[in-house]
Structures are given as C-alpha cells and as structure tokens.
Amino acid sequence: MGIVGESGCGKSTLLRIASGLEGLTGGGVLLNGKGITAPHPEIGMVFQEPRLMPWLTIRENVAFGIRALPASERQSRVDRALERVGLTSFAAAWPLELSGGMAQRASLARALVEQPSVLLLDEPFSALDALTRADLQDHLADLWSEDRPTVVLVTHDIEEALFLSDRVLVMRGRPGQIRAEVRCDLPRPRDRAGATFQALKRQILAELQHSVGSRSTVGATATPAGIIPFATARAG
Amino acid sequence: MSSSERLLDTGQPGPISGDPIVGAGVRRAGWGWLLGLILPLALALGYEAAVRLGWSNCRLLPPPSRIIATFVALAASGELARHIAATMGRVALGFVLGVAAGTILGALTGTFALARRLLDPSFQALRSIPSIAWVPIFILWFGIFELSKVLLIAVGVFFPIYLALSAAILNLDRKLIEVGRIFRLSQGAMIWRVLLPATLPAYFVALRTGLGLGWMFVVAAEFMGASEGLGFLLTDGQMTGNAPEILASILAFALLGKLTDWGIVLVSDHVLRWQDSLRPRR
Numbered sequence: 240m241g242i243v244g245e246s247g248c249g250k251s252t253l254l255r256i257a258s259g260l261e262g263l264t265g266g267g268v269l270l271n272g273k274g275i276t277a278p279h280p281e282i283g284m285v286f287q288e289p290r291l292m293p294w295l296t297i298r299e300n301v302a303f304g305i306r307a308l309p310a311s312e313r314q315s316r317v318d319r320a321l322e323r324v325g326l327t328s329f330a331a332a333w334p335l336e337l338s339g340g341m342a343q344r345a346s347l348a349r350a351l352v353e354q355p356s357v358l359l360l361d362e363p364f365s366a367l368d369a370l371t372r373a374d375l376q377d378h379l380a381d382l383w384s385e386d387r388p389t390v391v392l393v394t395h396d397i398e399e400a401l402f403l404s405d406r407v408l409v410m411r412g413r414p415g416q417i418r419a420e421v422r423c424d425l426p427r428p429r430d431r432a433g434a435t436f437q438a439l440k441r442q443i444l445a446e447l448q449h450s451v452g453s454r455s456t457v458g459a460t461a462t463p464a465g466i467i468p469f470a471t472a473r474a475g
Numbered sequence: 476m477s478s479s480e481r482l483l484d485t486g487q488p489g490p491i492s493g494d495p496i497v498g499a500g501v502r503r504a505g506w507g508w509l510l511g512l513i514l515p516l517a518l519a520l521g522y523e524a525a526v527r528l529g530w531s532n533c534r535l536l537p538p539p540s541r542i543i544a545t546f547v548a549l550a551a552s553g554e555l556a557r558h559i560a561a562t563m564g565r566v567a568l569g570f571v572l573g574v575a576a577g578t579i580l581g582a583l584t585g586t587f588a589l590a591r592r593l594l595d596p597s598f599q600a601l602r603s604i605p606s607i608a609w610v611p612i613f614i615l616w617f618g619i620f621e622l623s624k625v626l627l628i629a630v631g632v633f634f635p636i637y638l639a640l641s642a643a644i645l646n647l648d649r650k651l652i653e654v655g656r657i658f659r660l661s662q663g664a665m666i667w668r669v670l671l672p673a674t675l676p677a678y679f680v681a682l683r684t685g686l687g688l689g690w691m692f693v694v695a696a697e698f699m700g701a702s703e704g705l706g707f708l709l710t711d712g713q714m715t716g717n718a719p720e721i722l723a724s725i726l727a728f729a730l731l732g733k734l735t736d737w738g739i740v741l742v743s744d745h746v747l748r749w750q751d752s753l754r755p756r757r
Contacts, residue, residue: 258657260653260656260657277659278656278657278658278659279659280659283657284657286650286653286654288650290650290651290653290654292651292654292668292669292672292673293749293750294672294673294675294747294749295749296749303654303658303668304657304658306664333749334749335749335750353658
C-alpha cells in the first residue's frame with residue numbers, strides 16, 4: 240500500500256503512529272485485531288535516513304534489533320538479510336564508509352532481519368539520487384515478492400507509489416484525510432513507461448491537483464498548474 | 476541477486492580508498508611530523524652555539540646541554556623519579572575523582588531535566604571562578620597536605636568532563652533514539668547501546684582537556700607547599716637560583732603531559748575507530 244500526498248498533510252505522522260513511536264489523540268491502529276500503542280516486533284520501520292549506529296559495523300547494525308535471539312540464529316538471519324540486500328561483502332565496513340544507497344539498504348536489512356509481518360517505509364528513498372532510487376525500488380519489489388509482508392510506503396513520489404503498491408491512498412488537506420484510493424493490479428515487475436501505468440499516474444496527479452485546487456482560494460500562487468511540474472519532477 | 480549486483484555498481488562513490496583526501500592524509504602521516512622538530516632544534520642548537528662562543532650569559536638561561544645534563548643527573552640520583560611519582564600520584568588521584576564526579580553529574584543533568592534545572596546553574600556559577608582562587612580556602616578546609624592538592628586537581632578536571640557529557644547527552648541525535656525505540660530497547664539497553672557510544676567522542680575530547688587541566692592544577696597545588704613533586708622542584712629551583720633545575724622540571728612536565736595525553740589518544744583511537752574511516756585502517 241502506498242500513501243502519497245503533499246508535504247505537511249500528515250503522511251509521516253500517520254506512519255509514526257502506526258509504528259507506535261507517536262501517541263494518538265483519537266482513533267486507533269489495529270494489527271490482527273490488537274491495538275498498537277508502542278513499537279511492536281511484528282512491525283518493522285525504515286526511516287527517510289538510514290539511521291545506522293555509526294559505531295557499529297554493518298553486520299552489527301543489521302543485528303541491532305535481534306539481540307535476544309540465540310547467537311547461531313542471529314548469525315544466519317543476519318547473513319541472509321545481508322545477502323538479500325547485496326551487502327555481504329560490506330558486513331565488516333563502518334556506516335561512514337558506505338554510500339547513501341548502500342546505507343539505506345543496510346537500514347532495510349535491519350528492519351527485515353526481525354521478519355516483521357508489517358513493514359513501514361517512511362519516504363525511504365527520497366534522499367537518494369534518481370538512479371540509486373530506481374534501483375532500490377526494483378530491489379524492494381524483489382524482496383517483497385519473497386515473503387510478501389504488508390508494506391506501507393509513505394512517499395511524495397507518485398511513480399514510486401505506483402511501481403510498488405497495489406493500493407495508493409491519496410492524502411490531502413490539513414488536517415490530512417484520505418481522499419482517494421487508486422488500485423493498481425498491473426503485473427510485476429511493472430513497466431514505469433506503460434500506458435496503464437501512466438494513466439494511473441495521471442489519475443493520482445489529478446486527485447492531488449484537486450486538493451490544491453480546493454485550497455487555491457488562499458492565494459494565486461497555489462494554482463493547479465503549479466503542482467504538476469512539482470509532482471513530475473519528484474517522480475522523475 | 477542480479478539486481479543487487481547492479482545496485483552495488485550504481486551506489487554513489489563513497490569515501491573509500493583512492494580518494495585524493497585520503498592520499499594527502501597518508502603522506503602527512505609519514506615523515507611530516509619531523510617538520511615540526513626543525514624550529515625547536517634549530518633554536519636549541521643556535522643558543523647552544525651562542526653560549527659556547529661566549530655571546531650569551533648562561534647563568535639565567537642555561538644552554539640545552541646543561542638542562543639535559545641536569546635532567547640526567549636528577550634522573551640518575553633517583554630524585555627525579557621520586558618527584559615524578561609524587562606528582563603523578565596526585566594527578567592520577569585528582570583525575571580519577573574529577574572524572575568520576577563529572578561523569579556522574581554530567582550524566583544526571585544531561586538525562587533528567589529536573590536535575591539540570593536544579594544543579595546546572597550552580598555548577599555554571601562555580602565554573603566561572605578561576606580554580607586557583609580556591610587555593611587559600613582549600614588550604615584552610617583541607618590542610619596543606621595531600622587532600623587539598625588532590626581536591627584542587629579534581630575541581631579542575633571536573634568541569635570539562637561535566638560540561639561535555641551533559642551537552643553530549645542533551646544534543647544526542649533523537650533519530651538514533653527512535654531506532655532504539657522501534658526495537659523496543661529497555662531503559663538500560665538504550666543507555667548502554669545508544670547513549671553511551673554516541674557520547675563517547677565528546678567524552679574522550681573532554682578526558683584530554685581534563686587531563687591537561689589536571690597537569691596545570693598540580694603545579695598550582697604543589698606551589699601551595701609541598702616537600703616533593705615536580706612543582707616543588709620548580710619552587711626549589713627558584714629559591715636556590717638554579718635555572719637548569721627549573722627548566723629540567725619543565726621538561727619533565729612536558730614529557731609527562733605528552734605521554735599521558737598520548738595514552739588517552741591511543742585508547743580513543745581504538746574505541747572510536749569507526750570515526751576515522753577516512754584514514755586507512757589496515
């Protein structure tokens with residue numbers, strides 16, 4: 240599931256509430272019928288930045304959350320996670336030695352190693368350059384296809400949301416509300432240039448545009464035309 | 476697997492070897508430090524020559540050879556070792572006390588807002604007192620023997636440790652704390668696995684500053700009246716007009732200060748080896 244929306248509409252806050260990092264003022268988050276009010280082992284989280292502990296090697300960072308497991312189990316899980324994100328040969332490196340894309344993959348491995356049934360991704364690739372980002376999106380799709388956790392991806396990159404999600408929720412307004420849901424059942428791996436893909440992308444753009452249009456009474460700067468280059472630039 | 480291999484290639488070039496900055500660092504680390512010796516050696520040799528040629532009165536400013544001879548004589552008689560042991564003992568004890576107090580109170584005020592509001596203003600006020608100003612009252616309170624000396628050194632060591640640790644905890648990256656929360660670390664595990672390693676770089680810098688101040692304050696402490704110690708050697712040299720003895724003890728201070736500082740650097744280089752990934756490690 241992908242969540243897109245303009246900045247400041249509460250996408251990240253929603254995710255932080257779902258992860259149990261932030262408290263609720265009303266409503267609730269349910270996982271298998273149980274309320275989530277604090278971080279939970281079944282819920283993994285990847286932040287916008289890698290957030291690796293700089294004093295731990297990549298291997299130690301990936302193992303950070305599974306201290307309680309027996310050593311042999313820990314070892315095999317970390318080996319596997321590192322292999323899955325392609326960082327096996329960097330296991331002994333320090334985070335400061337890694338590029339942004341590699342560090343973010345290590346961060347993904349750290350979340351995967353706990354084998355969560357829900358994976359929350361908070362704009363995980365937005366700080367990366369376009370090439371690395373596209374590669375990591377491919378990679379995430381591969382990883383997902385292996386054991387298919389529920390993934391909630393918050394992003395402002397419409398193409399990224401469409402490429403990875405079965406459902407894209409469009410969030411807008413202040414306070415933020417889910418205003419539209421766009422379903423995407425294209426076969427994987429998806430072709431970013433395909434006609435249906437592009438049509439869905441236009442549909443989501445229109446939904447976002449709509450939200451800006453409704454606010455355009457505030458000032459002339461927020462014209463619908465103004466949002467399109469912004470959104471496509473992000474998607475490129 | 477194919478996609479991950481592709482990913483490896485497209486990763487941004489990281490600061491791995493081959494970087495020009497790294498190369499420059501390596502060259503500097505080779506023989507570059509010898510450059511720093513040229514000026515003091517030239518001055519020493521120049522003055523030595525000036526004295527030998529009779530251009531300079533050597534009574535108040537003895538030539539390097541006399542200073543070294545005095546140093547060697549003091550060392551040979553065992554007297555130097557006795558003074559060094561006394562001074563080192565005071566510095567060590569004061570350092571340990573100051574570090575312990577600074578660590579405990581710095582951790583306390585860094586972690587708990589109530590402790591900070593309660594204690595920090597007082598410590599900041601005390602910190603602005605030049606520590607030498609404590610000498611007379613310390614003598615009145617703790618006598619002229621070891622206790623007052625050790626406590627004076629501890630006061631000097633305390634403040635940099637306290638300030639650095641308190642600030643390091645306050646400025647801790649919330650983002651790393653959140654990672655700890657996602658993995659449901661207990662309070663203790665959070666301190667041990669996130670807070671402690673994150674504050675270590677600042678802590679080691681503070682240890683070096685604290686030790687430097689410890690050496691400074693031991694001189695002040697030994698000026699208060701001591702029967703042994705390098706500070707005593709200094710005052711003794713002054714009383715007896717023995718300039719070589721003063722300069723020899725200054726030399727001893729320089730060597731000891733450098734050696735102990737180097738010890739901390741060695742430990743910190745090992746503990747903080749994750750920091751200098753710009754330098755080649757192998």
